Amino acid sequence: MHIRFFLLLIAAMAIFACGNAPQNTENQTExxxxxxxxxxxxxxxxxxxxxxxxxxxxxxxxxxxxxxAANTAAPKPSAKPVAMKNDQPAEASKKQPAxxxxxxxxxxxxxxxxxxxxxxxxxxxxxxAPEAAEKPAAPQPPSHESWDKLLRQYVSETGKVNxxxxxxxxxxxxxxxxxxxxxxPQNDWSRAEKMAFWINAxxxxxxxxxxxxxPISSIMKLDNGKVWDRKWINIGGKTYSLNNIENDILRPxxxxxxxxxxxxxxxKSCPPLLNRAWTAANLESNxxxxxxAFINNPEFNKISAKEVEVSKIFDWYASDFGNLIDYLNKYxxxxxxxxxKVKFREYDWALNE
Numbered sequence: 617m618h619i620r621f622f623l624l625l626i627a628a629m630a631i632f633a634c635g636n637a638p639q640n641t642e643n644q645t646e647x648x649x650x651x652x653x654x655x656x657x658x659x660x661x662x663x664x665x666x667x668x669x670x671x672x673x674x675x676x677x678x679x680x681x682x683x684x685a686a687n688t689a690a691p692k693p694s695a696k697p698v699a700m701k702n703d704q705p706a707e708a709s710k711k712q713p714a715x716x717x718x719x720x721x722x723x724x725x726x727x728x729x730x731x732x733x734x735x736x737x738x739x740x741x742x743x744x745a746p747e748a749a750e751k752p753a754a755p756q757p758p759s760h761e762s763w764d765k766l767l768r769q770y771v772s773e774t775g776k777v778n779x780x781x782x783x784x785x786x787x788x789x790x791x792x793x794x795x796x797x798x799x800x801p802q803n804d805w806s807r808a809e810k811m812a813f814w815i816n817a818x819x820x821x822x823x824x825x826x827x828x829x830x831p832i833s834s835i836m837k838l839d840n841g842k843v844w845d846r847k848w849i850n851i852g853g854k855t856y857s858l859n860n861i862e863n864d865i866l867r868p869x870x871x872x873x874x875x876x877x878x879x880x881x882x883x884k885s886c887p888p889l890l891n892r893a894w895t896a897a898n899l900e901s902n903x904x905x906x907x908x909a910f911i912n913n914p915e916f917n918k919i920s921a922k923e924v925e926v927s928k929i930f931d932w933y934a935s936d937f938g939n940l941i942d943y944l945n946k947y948x949x950x951x952x953x954x955x956x957k958v959k960f961r962e963y964d965w966a967l968n969e
Contacts, residue, residue: 754802754804755799755802757799757801757805757809757812757813757896758795758796758799758813759795760792760812760816760893760894760895761893762788762791762792762795763792763816763820763893764892764893765788766782766785766788766789766792767889767890767891767892767893768891768892769781769785770782770785771889771890771891772891773891774888775880775887775888775889775890775891775968776888776968776969777823777826777882777889777968777969778969779823779826779827779830779831779967779969780830782823782826782827783827783830786824786827789820789823789824789827790824792820793820793821793824796813796816796817796820796851797850797851797852798852799852800851800852800853800854801813801814806896807870808896808897808899808900809896810869810870811866811870811872811875811894811899812893812894812895812896812899814861814865814866815866815875815878815879815894816893816894817849817851817861818858818861818862818866818879818880819879819880819889821849821858822835822858822880822881822882823882825838825843825882826882826967832967833966833967834883834965834966834967835881835882835883835965835967836883836965843858844857844858844859844862844881845857845859847860849861858881862875862879866879867933867936871936872903873933873936873937873943874903874904874906874907876929876933876936877903877906877907877909877910878890878894878902878903878906880968882967882968883963883964883965883966883967883968884964884965884966884967884968885916885927885928885961885963885964885965886968887906887910887916887927887929888906888909888910888968889968890902890906907947908947910927911926911944911947911948912947912948912949916961917961918961919944919948919950919952920950920952920956921950921951921952921953921956922953922956922957923956923957923958923959924941924944924952924956924957924958924959925959925960925961926940926944926958926959926960926961927960927961927963928960928961928962928963930960931960940958941953941954941956941958
């Protein structure tokens with residue numbers, strides 16, 4: 617009885633040891649254990665066909681544990697790590713690490729984006745005060761008011777000039793000439809502003825020429841009759857003669873024959889000196905007024921339908937007037953025939969005083 621119990625105990629222990637052996641034990645060890653178990657089991661069967669009852673308690677022993685198959689492989693670990701939540705793959709965990717700062721949304725913006733607005737520069741930098749001082753606005757046309765006052769005071773409605781009075785106010789005349797010299801015409805001036813400037817300059821410098829030499833009987837007494845060719849008028853750093861102003865500026869640049877009724881050469885046969893200063897505002901009206909007054913004045917021109925005897929100006933500057941009869945008929949109060957005879961009057965160079 618004791619011997620069978622002992623054998624059963626040994627067999628049970630062997631089975632138990634084999635069941636707890638590592639799964640990767642070599643086949644030789646497993647075969648040996650299996651043979652031992654089978655031998656023990658056979659001995660037990662031969663001794664008693666029924667399961668023994670423990671002598672202390674009389675209870676049946678616990679069933680023998682089942683030995684796993686020798687070639688059964690250990691279970692493979694899950695492809696999804698246990699540490700991952702919501703079954704997210706490990707790669708996703710690398711791309712989306714958990715934020716270390718829960719208030720990241722409230723954190724200040726990176727330095728680079730903040731500095732970008734400062735890096736932008738306006739297309740055109742604002743002009744600073746020193747730069748504005750270096751680039752003053754273009755000079756505007758000077759005022760001709762002081763010249764206008766002198767003309768109204770010393771020139772009659774018919775164009776007779778009081779040179780003695782101008783001589784007494786020579787300082788005022790020279791002050792006006794100084795304004796002209798320091799304010800030459802600019803490119804952005806209007807056509808009328810430029811024309812008014814040069815007409816006033818021609819007339820005012822002619823008056824000064826007479827005043828500087830007064831009393832004198834005729835302008836032809838100066839420079840051997842070539843007074844219009846002498847360069848002595850300084851405007852804007854350039855020196856001009858009276859002929860430069862009339863024949864190099866007024867006539868070729870503006871191409872208006874009425875200029876001849878506006879400039880005055882200090883002689884009796886010249887179109888009368890207007891007793892007002894020329895301005896851009898009165899330029900056109902004064903041109904028309906002077907042309908009409910001069911052409912219809914019998915002191916300068918004699919006009920009838922069949923014959924005209926007109927100023928030598930129409931002969932000297934014939935190219936400016938074109939067809940003379942047609943031009944005279946624009947202003948003449950007497951209609952002139954197209955085939956009328958034309959004569960030119962002698963010029964009186966006596967002073968227009």
